Amino acid sequence: MPVCVNGRSTEQLSVYDRAVAYGDGVFETCRLIDGQLPLWSYHRARLLESSQRLDIPLDIAQVTDAIARVLRRCEASQRLSGVIKCIVSRGSGGRGYGYTDDMDPTVVVFWAPMPVVDHKPLKLVICDQRLGLQPALAGMKHLNRLENVMLKGECQKKGVEDGVVVSIEGNIIETTHSNLIVQREGKLLTPRLDRCGVSGVMRQYLMGSVAPSAGLAIEEADLSLAELESIAGALTCNSIRGVHEVAQIDTVKLTTGDLLQQLLQAWRSKPYPDASGGYPC
Known part of the structure; x- marks a missing residue:
């Protein structure tokens, strides 16, 4: 290798x-x-x-x-x-x-090698373990990943691939390996990551390039677990796995809202930036 x-x-x-x-x-x-x-x-x-x-x-x-x-x-x-x-x-x-x-x-x-990726809409659980708060490390992909190891272990024991991760304050942050984008009240929102969580590069690409190219905007916001039933759909995004629709979070069944559909279509038309100029791009 x-x-x-x-x-x-x-x-x-x-x-x-x-x-x-x-x-x-x-x-x-x-x-x-x-x-x-x-x-x-x-x-x-x-x-x-x-x-x-x-x-x-x-x-x-x-x-x-x-x-x-x-x-x-x-x-x-x-x-x-x-x-x-x-x-x-x-x-x-x-x-x-x-x-x-x-x-x-x-x-x-x-x-x-690439992991096996199932492109069907995802069914996610809500993880019982909560993320601690540490603004000094928030956003980084640092090597201290024990929380994610434990969260992934919880999902494995529940027989699911992935789950929604919530902070100790009760805010939705991400999944065990991806960021989240949701539609609520006519807006595209992604959880704020200034106290915990990882600021993924696919999330950055969607916010800074894909969404604007489609005339859309993705705003950072606090999303409490109590607000889950008010969202009109969700997507997960990850630099390796890409962007995926979410069909269900715990018992809440979701459809993909119109703005999320526009974002997904724009991403599918250009899932990655042009790297034809060679490495490093």
Whole structure:
């Protein structure tokens, strides 16, 4: 499998790496299509912003060089589509939470096959576990993903693929692996993510490019669980899985409202930005 760790073709990582000890880092999961990463500009921006917020001195050239190396191996082995995962940790260090400015970040990049995606409208449960609030980490795709592991475990025990995740304040935030867009009172809304949750790149692409191209606007808003029955449909969005209609959330059956249908049609006409210029786009 094409993999690169700090510029070397190896799967070995130091036991002292802070990704292992503390989840001290961030990651990006990028869709690979015909040898291109069409959403890379969004992933790159989030990776840089998150690293800066965590005070990790990332040189983005380390990441782009590693991706280019892995993509060359993908091309040689005819793995032109799939998933490219990029992991950046603060680097290796001794025991203790403290860190020093001279630590060299660890950069890991590898290819993985596409997950199996069912394109039928989704039936979601409402997860019992609630998301904690941490504005300092909100929006980032950091390596501390124990909440998501537990949420996914809950869904597996319930025999479902995915579920709606609610904060401890009672607000709908996302699903276990995707963002949400709903229609309510003639507007397209997506949950506000300034206190918890992940600001997904497909969500950013829909808000900043797809919706405006269709004459639509997606607003961020607080959506309480109590307001679930007032929405006129929902979509999930994820950079790997794409955009999907939601048929049901717990016992609430949903139809896809007119604005959501327009958004879905606009996305289907251009599901990813044009990456014909090559990598990095």
